[in-house]
Amino acid sequence: QVQLVESGGGLVQAGDSLRLSCAASGRTFSTYAVGWFRQAPGKEREFVAAINWSGGRSYYADSVRGRFTISRDNAKNTVYLQMNSLKPEDTAVYYCAAGGSAFYPSTTRTTYSYWGQGTQVTVSS
Numbered sequence: 001q002v003q004l005v006e007s008g009g010g011l012v013q014a015g016d017s018l019r020l021s022c023a024a025s026g027r028t029f030s031t032y033a034v035g036w037f038r039q040a041p042g043k044e045r046e047f048v049a050a051i052n053w054s055g056g057r058s059y060y061a062d063s064v065r066g067r068f069t070i071s072r073d074n075a076k077n078t079v080y081l082q083m084n085s086l087k088p089e090d091t092a093v094y095y096c097a098a099g100g101s102a103f104y105p106s107t108t109r110t111t112y113s114y115w116g117q118g119t120q121v122t123v124s125s
Helices: none
Strands: 003-007 010-013 018-025 034-039 046-051 058-060 068-073 078-083 092-099 112-115 119-124
Touching: 003 092, 003 112, 018 034, 018 092, 018 119, 034 068, 034 078, 046 068, 046 078, 058 068, 078 092
Parallel strands: 010 119
Antiparallel strands: 003 018, 018 078, 034 046, 034 092, 046 058, 068 078, 092 112, 092 119
16 A cells, blocks of 8 residues: 655746655555646646656656656655646646556556545746
8 A cells, every 4th residue: 555645836927936745654655657737727637747657667748748747756655746837727636646557657547556645836927
């Protein structure tokens, strides 16, 4: 069993940066791939980024590639999402999730077994 807690969201202006954290409980966290997803009002939850168990493989949505960076520190049971050059269209609730293949992180939300409660990111123009 893994419990996930996101933090680091907030209200920023376009062009600013934020770093989200996903803190996990459970000794097996380092064996899971982790993904970040987001959901804007009235829209479906969409894939943002994912990282494998070691941090050696990561995937990004086209909309964030080059601006967002996912990383993890297994010693701290934490995964990060560094978000730079934020745009108003990045406004959403951001969720982290764990599960699926440890070696090849999934971009599909149904693959993930464990989810956090989410953290709000609002980008003003």
